[in-house]
Amino acid sequence: MDRNEEYKLLMGELDAPCSRAEGTVDRARARLRRRRMLTRPAAAVLALFVCFTALVNLSEPVAEACSGIPGLRELAQAVTFSRSLSDAVDNEYVQPIELTQTDGDITATVEYLIVDQKQVTVFFRLESEVYECLTVDPEFRNAESGHLESCSYHLNDYDVPIGELQSVTIDFVYGDVPDTMRMYLKVRDAGSWYATESAPEASSNRWDEDRDYTEPQYAARFDFLLEFDPWFTQQGRHIEVNQTVELDGQEIIIRDIEVYPSHLRLNVEDVESNTAWLKGLEFRIEADGKVFDTVKNGITATGIVDTPMMTSYRADSTFFYEAEELKIVITAATWLDKDMEKIRVDLAGGTAEVMPEGAELVKAERQGERWIVAVGAAMRNWDGDETVHNFHQIFLGNYFDAEGNEYHINTWSSNITGVGYDERPGFFYEEFPLYDYPYDEVWLSPAYSHYWVAEEPVEITISNK
Amino acid sequence: MDTEEFAAKVEGIRGKLYKTAYIYMGSEHAALDALDEAVYRALRACKKLRQPEFFDTWMTRIVINECCNELRHRKKQLSLDEIPEEAAERFDALPLKEAVRSLPRELRDLVILRYFAGYTLRETAEILDIPPGTAATRQRRALSLLRLELDTFS
Numbered sequence: 352m353d354r355n356e357e358y359k360l361l362m363g364e365l366d367a368p369c370s371r372a373e374g375t376v377d378r379a380r381a382r383l384r385r386r387r388m389l390t391r392p393a394a395a396v397l398a399l400f401v402c403f404t405a406l407v408n409l410s411e412p413v414a415e416a417c418s419g420i421p422g423l424r425e426l427a428q429a430v431t432f433s434r435s436l437s438d439a440v441d442n443e444y445v446q447p448i449e450l451t452q453t454d455g456d457i458t459a460t461v462e463y464l465i466v467d468q469k470q471v472t473v474f475f476r477l478e479s480e481v482y483e484c485l486t487v488d489p490e491f492r493n494a495e496s497g498h499l500e501s502c503s504y505h506l507n508d509y510d511v512p513i514g515e516l517q518s519v520t521i522d523f524v525y526g527d528v529p530d531t532m533r534m535y536l537k538v539r540d541a542g543s544w545y546a547t548e549s550a551p552e553a554s555s556n557r558w559d560e561d562r563d564y565t566e567p568q569y570a571a572r573f574d575f576l577l578e579f580d581p582w583f584t585q586q587g588r589h590i591e592v593n594q595t596v597e598l599d600g601q602e603i604i605i606r607d608i609e610v611y612p613s614h615l616r617l618n619v620e621d622v623e624s625n626t627a628w629l630k631g632l633e634f635r636i637e638a639d640g641k642v643f644d645t646v647k648n649g650i651t652a653t654g655i656v657d658t659p660m661m662t663s664y665r666a667d668s669t670f671f672y673e674a675e676e677l678k679i680v681i682t683a684a685t686w687l688d689k690d691m692e693k694i695r696v697d698l699a700g701g702t703a704e705v706m707p708e709g710a711e712l713v714k715a716e717r718q719g720e721r722w723i724v725a726v727g728a729a730m731r732n733w734d735g736d737e738t739v740h741n742f743h744q745i746f747l748g749n750y751f752d753a754e755g756n757e758y759h760i761n762t763w764s765s766n767i768t769g770v771g772y773d774e775r776p777g778f779f780y781e782e783f784p785l786y787d788y789p790y791d792e793v794w795l796s797p798a799y800s801h802y803w804v805a806e807e808p809v810e811i812t813i814s815n816k
Numbered sequence: 817m818d819t820e821e822f823a824a825k826v827e828g829i830r831g832k833l834y835k836t837a838y839i840y841m842g843s844e845h846a847a848l849d850a851l852d853e854a855v856y857r858a859l860r861a862c863k864k865l866r867q868p869e870f871f872d873t874w875m876t877r878i879v880i881n882e883c884c885n886e887l888r889h890r891k892k893q894l895s896l897d898e899i900p901e902e903a904a905e906r907f908d909a910l911p912l913k914e915a916v917r918s919l920p921r922e923l924r925d926l927v928i929l930r931y932f933a934g935y936t937l938r939e940t941a942e943i944l945d946i947p948p949g950t951a952a953t954r955q956r957r958a959l960s961l962l963r964l965e966l967d968t969f970s
Contacts, residue, residue, distance in 0.1 A: 354908075354912060354962060357911070358931075358966070361913060361932075365834075365835045365838060372830060372848060372851060373830070375826070375830065375848075375851050375852050375855045376822070376823045376855060379858075379859040380819065383860060
């Protein structure tokens with residue numbers, strides 16, 4: 352068959368009527384109606400909307416069915432890790448952006464931004480016909496390639512297949528999102544890395560390997576200048592609360608709530624007479640019967656440098672929901688007694704003067720010029736879900752000698768079985784080295800002293816205006 | 817332009833739009849997805865269309881853009897400058913549909929609109945926003961690479 356005969360056959364295929372194509376305008380009209388319905392701020396429609404949001408987040412088939420949102424079909428799938436971002440996508444709160452760069456055999460494309468006054472999530476894609484698996488190390492700087500103040504960032508997904516949408520979130524803890532920002536993506540060949548990287552060995556040498564970290568060889572490097580639409584970077588509002596509540600015999604002042612499209616911040620202050628610092632707060636926000644839980648991924652709380660207290664707590668955002676009132680429901684808190692900011696550990700004797708509630712000093716072993724310290728604690732189950740148990744931080748990353756000189760822990764490991772320890776149901780171990788530390792005693796910084804669960808939830812109702 | 821007028825105009829070129837999407841995307845399913853997406857985008861924007869006489873050109877561009885956006889995520893596209901010397905032999909070894917889809921963007925756009933969707937050379941040049949002479953040159957180049965002997969004048 353020559354090319355012209357092939358052409359005639361193909362045209363014959365194309366001329367055959369495609370019945371599904373006949374309904375394309377009707378489908379477009381239906382989608383437009385659905386979109387208008389979803390953005391109409393009526394109570395009845397909101398109820399439907401919440402169901403829709405929940406279904407997209409919880410149900411793969413529904414998420415696929417909803418992939419008709421214009422230009423955002425993949426995005427709905429890519430934000431299921433965050434209820435706030437899912438709501439943003441459902442409301443088409445997205446800044447499209449089209450930036451593409453190629454370095455060697457890898458092409459990087461930045462496609463969407465979800466940005467507000469305090470947070471940016473960048474959605475990008477890596478493509479290559481050469482590599483099978485790529486890993487990306489992001490870095491953010493200001494437009495002049497200088498240091499970007501008071502921000503932190505994290506990838507939202509790992510091991511994303513080549514060609515699929517992935518995202519990184521940059522959070523501005525204190526300052527606001529700038530007008531422009533530079534994003535560096537350093538990409539390495541994860542396929543060869545996995546092939547050459549030996550499994551971590553349970554030997555004392557692993558701490559040396561951790562300490563001797565060298566930058567990997569990158570297959571490609573990209574430098575994107577991100578420019579944000581000012582309308583998006585202005586989005587956010589404050590709601591004053593200014594109410595004092597008693598939790599576990601301590602008082603805290605709920606100062607205000609910041610509501611951004613990407614997240615909600617509950618800001619609190621200490622009362623001087625308190626004997627403990629607030630280190631963690633478990634709560635939910637209720638709005639017209641809808642429940643917004645605390646954030647479980649990424650930044651969950653932030654503090655200020657002056658005290659050990661965590662002063663700002665994150666939850667899913669109510670930004671896209673209109674409700675007359677918001678109810679803050681506090682269910683549990685984590686505290687650090689003010690006289691337990693540092694605790695003395697007798698390394699040589701293997702004892703500690705006091706430990707956080709439920710934690711144990713498991714080991715203190717000298718290895719040449721360093722000590723290896725192991726502690727253990729019962730895992731916690733969040734939100735009353737008995738099936739979900741989590742590690743938690745037992746000690747902070749700094750420690751002190753007898754003269755008050757400060758040192759830092761740069762690496763540690765957490766496991767349900769430690770090196771040479773027995774596995775205990777519901778228990779986990781945390782092990783870390785104290786490098787170049789010749790002394791026999793050390794002052795560690797506990798992350799908490801005890802955990803408190805409210806017998807009855809503490810509720811505060813505020814106007815959502 | 818109101819939605820009724822929009823619907824009527826889309827209906828008038830629906831066959832061409834579907835054929836365009838089909839050759840770009842390579843399957844009925846993918847073509848329908850792209851067509852639906854493009855029609856939805858156009859419906860949302862149709863009130864802003866200032867010159868309704870250019871509706872066909874405008875609508876077809878939206879379909880092409882939607883297809884290309886989708887394809888861009890799938891694989892690296894060849895550019896005109898990257899066609900190797902032995903390209904004709906290479907295209908010859910592929911089934912026609914695959915060969916068309918493997919053409920550089922500039923040639924592929926032209927050959928799909930011209931020979932599969934059924935637009936005239938002048939209409940094709942308008943849709944692609946290129947001079948008719950450039951369209952004619954690309955047409956010859958594409959047909960030569962595909963070893964197709966089709967009418968180049970109508």
